[in-house]
Amino acid sequence: MIAIQVSNLSKAYGFYRIFEDLSFDIHPGECFALFGPNGAGKTTLLRILATLQAPSHGQFTIFGQDGVAQKDTVREIIMLIAHGSHLYDELSAAENLQFALGLRGQAPSPPQIKRALDRTGIGAFADLKIRQFSAGMKKRLDFAKTILAQPQLLLLDEPYNALDHDGVAITNQLIQETLDRDGTVFMTTHDRDKATQIATRGGILKGGHLQLLSSEQLTTDAIF
Amino acid sequence: MINRIIRQIQRYKGWFGGGAALCIFLGLYIGLLASPPDYYQGELVRIMYVHVPLAHTSTLAYSVLFFGSIWYLWKRDPLVDNMCQASASICALFTSLALITGSIWAKPTWNTWWTWDPRLVSFTVLLLILGGYIMLRRLVDDPVQGGRYAAILAIVGGIDLPIIKFSVEWWRTLHQPMSFSTRGVSISEDILVPLTLMSIGCWLLFAYMVMVRTQILYLTDLLHAKKGRFLSQTHFSQTTP
Amino acid sequence: MPFFKTIRWVVWKDLISEWRTRETMSSMLFFALIVILVFSFSFSMDQDAARQLIAGIIWVAFTFTGIIGLGKSFTSELQNDCLESLQMCPAPKGAIYLGKVAANFLFMLSVEILLFPLFVLFFNLDVIEAVGTLLIIFFLATLGLSSVGTLFSALTVQIRAREVMLPVLLLPLAVPVMIAAVEATRGALSGDPFSFYSQWIQLLIIFDIIFTVVSFWLFEFILDS
Numbered sequence: 001m002i003a004i005q006v007s008n009l010s011k012a013y014g015f016y017r018i019f020e021d022l023s024f025d026i027h028p029g030e031c032f033a034l035f036g037p038n039g040a041g042k043t044t045l046l047r048i049l050a051t052l053q054a055p056s057h058g059q060f061t062i063f064g065q066d067g068v069a070q071k072d073t074v075r076e077i078i079m080l081i082a083h084g085s086h087l088y089d090e091l092s093a094a095e096n097l098q099f100a101l102g103l104r105g106q107a108p109s110p111p112q113i114k115r116a117l118d119r120t121g122i123g124a125f126a127d128l129k130i131r132q133f134s135a136g137m138k139k140r141l142d143f144a145k146t147i148l149a150q151p152q153l154l155l156l157d158e159p160y161n162a163l164d165h166d167g168v169a170i171t172n173q174l175i176q177e178t179l180d181r182d183g184t185v186f187m188t189t190h191d192r193d194k195a196t197q198i199a200t201r202g203g204i205l206k207g208g209h210l211q212l213l214s215s216e217q218l219t220t221d222a223i224f
Numbered sequence: 225m226i227n228r229i230i231r232q233i234q235r236y237k238g239w240f241g242g243g244a245a246l247c248i249f250l251g252l253y254i255g256l257l258a259s260p261p262d263y264y265q266g267e268l269v270r271i272m273y274v275h276v277p278l279a280h281t282s283t284l285a286y287s288v289l290f291f292g293s294i295w296y297l298w299k300r301d302p303l304v305d306n307m308c309q310a311s312a313s314i315c316a317l318f319t320s321l322a323l324i325t326g327s328i329w330a331k332p333t334w335n336t337w338w339t340w341d342p343r344l345v346s347f348t349v350l351l352l353i354l355g356g357y358i359m360l361r362r363l364v365d366d367p368v369q370g371g372r373y374a375a376i377l378a379i380v381g382g383i384d385l386p387i388i389k390f391s392v393e394w395w396r397t398l399h400q401p402m403s404f405s406t407r408g409v410s411i412s413e414d415i416l417v418p419l420t421l422m423s424i425g426c427w428l429l430f431a432y433m434v435m436v437r438t439q440i441l442y443l444t445d446l447l448h449a450k451k452g453r454f455l456s457q458t459h460f461s462q463t464t465p
Numbered sequence: 466m467p468f469f470k471t472i473r474w475v476v477w478k479d480l481i482s483e484w485r486t487r488e489t490m491s492s493m494l495f496f497a498l499i500v501i502l503v504f505s506f507s508f509s510m511d512q513d514a515a516r517q518l519i520a521g522i523i524w525v526a527f528t529f530t531g532i533i534g535l536g537k538s539f540t541s542e543l544q545n546d547c548l549e550s551l552q553m554c555p556a557p558k559g560a561i562y563l564g565k566v567a568a569n570f571l572f573m574l575s576v577e578i579l580l581f582p583l584f585v586l587f588f589n590l591d592v593i594e595a596v597g598t599l600l601i602i603f604f605l606a607t608l609g610l611s612s613v614g615t616l617f618s619a620l621t622v623q624i625r626a627r628e629v630m631l632p633v634l635l636l637p638l639a640v641p642v643m644i645a646a647v648e649a650t651r652g653a654l655s656g657d658p659f660s661f662y663s664q665w666i667q668l669l670i671i672f673d674i675i676f677t678v679v680s681f682w683l684f685e686f687i688l689d690s
Contacts, residue, residue: 012449013366052552071689075555084546090482102474103554105467129485297686352637359633363625373620376683377634380613383679384638391641391668395648 001064003028003153003184004049008058011044018044019208021058026201028152031175031185033195033218036205042188043157045205049186050080050155062153076104079151081159085138089131093117093141096130100145108148116144120170136167143174154178156187160194172198192218227303230442233435240432247425251277255418268332273418275325277426278318279347285315285430286350290382293375303442305371308378309361310437314430316354323347342393349388353381367445471556475564482541483572489537493576497530498583505587515588520651523584524643527603528610530580531573532632535614538569539622548622552688562615562684566677569618570611577603595653602653605669606646612673613638616680619687645669 004026011018018041026032036042047053049060051071060067062074087096094113101108108116117123120140130138146154159171175185175198189195195202202213255273289311296304326344327337338344357377364370483489504522508514542548551561581599585592592599614635621630645665652662 050553052549072555072557075553078553080549080553082546082549084549086547086550087545088478088482088547089544090485091478095481099474099478100550103471103550103556105470105555349637349640356630356634356637360624360630363630364623365625369623372686373624376616376620376686379683380616380638380676380679383675384641387641387668387672387675391644394664394668395644398648 001028002026002061003030004060004062004186006049006058006060009045009048009055009060010057011041011048011053012056013044017208019205019210022210024203024210024212026184026186028184029179029182030201031179031199032187033199033202034186034188034205035190035192035195035202036188040205041208042205046080046082046155046157046186046188050078051075052080077152078155079146079149079153080155080157081142081146082155082157083161085130085142087130087133087138087141090129092127092129093122093133093144094126096141097145097148101148104149106149112148113144116147117141119147120144121166135162136164139163139167140170143170146174146178150181150183151178152183154183154185156185156189158189159187160189160191168194227442229303230439233439237432237435237439240428240435244425244428244432247421247428251418251421251425255422268329269415271325271329272415273422275322275329276419277422278322278325279343280423281426281430282315282318282322282347282350284427285311285318285434286354286382286385288434289315289378293378293382296371296375297379302371302445303438305375306441306445307434307438308371308375309441310434312354312357312374312378314433314437316351316358318426318430319347319351319354323351340392340396342389342396345392346385346389350381350385353377353385357381467556468560471554471560472564472567475561476567479538479565479568480571483568489534489541490572490576492537493530493534493572494579496533497526497576497580500526500529501580501583501587516655517651519584519588519590520647520654522588523581523650524606524646526580527573527577527607528636528639528643529632530576531607531610531614532635534572534576535569535611535618535635536621536628536631538565538615539618540627543622548688558685558688559681561688562619562681565619566608566611566615566680569615570607573607573611574603577607590654591656592654594656598653598659599650601666602646602649602669605666605673606642608673609642609669609676610635610639612677612680616684616687619684641668641672645672 002025004024006025007023009022010020022045034042034045044053048055049062049067051067051074054068063077065073067074086100088099091099094110094117097108097113097116114123114126117126120143122137122140122144125133125137130141133141154175156175160168163171172194175187178185179200187195187199196218199218200215202215202218204211204213251273256270289308292304292308292311295301296308323344326347330339330344331337357374360377361370361374364373501522504526508518508522539548542551554561578600581603584590614631617631617635617638621627621634624630645668649662649665649669652665
C-alpha cells in the first residue's frame with residue numbers, strides 16, 4: 001500500500017495560489033525531504049497532509065484513506081512534529097505524554113513512559129513542568145511522544161531548526177528508527193546537509209510546482 | 225468561466241427591480257396619498273405601510289441567511305456564501321429601517337421613542353447579531369474560514385431568535401400589564417391593498433438587492449482569483465539578484 | 466470508548482492546569498468583586514429597590530465574569546500551538562467540545578457559588594429558604610452560557626480582536642438565558658411560590674438542551690476546515 005498518494009493537489013489562500021497540480025507517491029519505508037525557498041508552500045503542503053488544512057482542489061490518500069473524507073482515521077496513524085511543541089506549560093513531561101497519547105486513544109503505562117523519556121535523554125525530568133524545559137528538551141519530549149505513539153507516517157516541519165549537534169543526532173536517530181519499523185517520514189527543511197544524511201528521496205517546491213529528486217540527485221549541488 | 229446562475233441573475237434581475245419599483249410606487253401612492261386615514265390613528269397609520277413590509281422582509285432576509293448558511297456548511301458552494309453575505313448586509317439595512325420607522329410611529333402614538341415591545345427588542349437583538357456577523361467576516365483573513373464561521377453564527381442566531389422572541393414576550397407580560405401592541409391597527413379592506421402592494425414590493429426589492437450584491441461579490445472574487453499570483457514566484461523574483 | 470476517554474482527558478487537563486496556577490479562577494473572582502463593588506456604589510439603594518435590582522446585578526456580574534473564563538478556555542490552547550494537537554485528535558471533535566463545556570461549566574459555577582455569599586452580605590439578602598432553587602437556577606443558566614460560550618470561544622480564538630468579539634457575538638445570543646435567570650432569581654429571592662417562576666426554569670432547560678446539541682454539531686466545523 002502506498003503511504004502517501006497525492007493527485008493534482010492545489011491550494012489557494014484567498015486570492016493567491018500557493019501551489020497547483022502536485023502529484024507524487026511516497027512508499028512505506030521512505031524518508032522524503034521537501035526543499036524550497038521561503039514562502040514556497042512547504043509548510044502548507046505538510047499541514048494539508050497532516051489534515052490540518054483542506055486542499056482547494058485535488059485529493060490525497062494516506063495508506064489508502066482519503067485525507068479529507070476520512071480525516072479521523074488518518075489522524076490515528078500519523079503524527080506531526082511542528083514548530084509549536086504541543087505541550088502544556090503546567091503539566092509535567094510525563095503528564096503531557098499521557099495527555100497527548102490519551103487523545104490518540106492510546107494508554108501507555110508509567111514504565112513505558114519512563115522508558116521513552118530515558119531513551120531521549122530526559123528521563124530525569126519526567127516530573128518537571130514544561131514551563132521549565134528548554135527548547136531542546138521540548139524537542140526530545142516530542143520524540144519520546146513519537147516513540148510511544150509509533151505512527152505509520154511521521155510528518156516533520158523543519159526538524160533541524162535551532163537544534164544543536166546532539167539534537168540533530170537524536171532527530172536522525174529517531175527518523176531511522178521510524179524507517180526501520182517500516183514507517184514513513186515526510187519532512188520539510190532548508191537544511192540540505194543534515195537532511196541528505198537520512199533522506200532517501202527529495203523534492204523542491206518552487207513557483208507552485210514540485211520537482212522530484214532521486215537519491216543521487218539529493219547529494220548533487222547543481223540541483224540546488 | 226462564469227457560473228450559470230450568475231448569468232441568469234444578469235438576465236432576470238431587471239424584472240425584479242422593475243417589479244419592485246412598480247409595486248412600491250403604487251403602494252406608496254395609494255398608501256400615502258390615495259387611501260383614507262385610519263379611524264383611530266389618523267394619518268399616522270401611513271407609517272405602517274412602510275414599517276410592516278420592512279419588518280416582514282427583514283424576517284424573510286434572515287430566513288434566507290439561515291437556510292443559506294446551512295446549505296453552505298453542507299455543500300461549500302462559494303456562490304451560496306456570497307449570497308449569505310449579501311443577505312446579511314441587506315437584512316441589516318431592512319432591520320434598521322424597520323426599527324427607525326417603528327420608533328417614528330411609536331413617538332406620537334405612545335409618547336415614547338422606545339418601549340420594551342417584544343418585537344422591537346427582538347429586532348434590536350437581530351440587528352446586533354447581524355452586526356456581529358458583518359464584523360466577523362471582516363476580521364477573518366481566510367475567506368473560506370470566514371464563510372464557515374459566519375455560517376455557524378447565522379445558524380445559532382436563527383435557532384435563537386424565536387427563543388429570544390418568546391422570552392421577551394413572557395417578560396413583557398409580567399412587567400407591563402397595560403400591554404401596548406403594534407397590532408393595534410385593525411385590518412380593513414382599504415388598508416389591505418397598499419399593505420400588500422408594499423409587502424410584495426419590498427420582497428421584490430430584497431430579491432433584487434440580494435441578486436445584485438451576490439453578483440458583485442461573486443465577480444469580485446473571480447477577478448481576484450484570476451489576478452492571483454503564486455506567492456513564491458513573486459517572492460522568489462524579488463530575492464534573486 | 467475513545468469518545469468518552471477524550472472528554473475525560475480534556476476535562477482532566479483543564480482542571481489540573483487550573484488547579485496548579487489558579488490563574489483563571491482568581492482573575493474571574495477578582496473581576497467579579499470589582500463589578501459588585503461598582504454596582505453597590507452606583508446604586509444607593511434601600512431595601513425595596515435592592516430587591517428589584519439585585520437579581521439583575523447578580524447575573525450581569527456572573528455573565529461578564531463567565532466571559533473571562535470562556536475566553537481563557539481556548540486562548541490557553543494557543544500557547545505552543547496546542548490547538549493543533551486538539552485538531553489532530555482522531556476522536557470526533559464533539560468530544561473536545563463536551564470536555565471544554567464541562568470544564569468551563571465547573572469553573573463558572575464554582576465562581577458563582579463563591580461569590581453569592583458576598584452578594585448576600587453586601588445587599589442584605591434573605592436567602593435561607595431559596596438556596597436549593599437558587600442552586601438549580603445557577604446550574605441551568607451557567608450550563609446555557611457555557612454551551613454557547615464554548616462554541617464561540619473556539620470560534621473567536623483564531624480571529625483578530627478575539628477578546629472583543631466573544632462578548633459581541635455571545636451576549637445577544639445569551640439574551641434568553643439572561644432574562645430567564647434574572648426572572649427566576651428574582652422570584653426565588655422574593656419568596657414567590659415556585660409556580661410563579663417555574664416557566665423560566667423550563668425555558669432554561671429547553672435552551673440548554675437545544676443549544677448544547679446544536680453547538681455539539683457545529684463545533685466540528687470550527688476546528689476542522
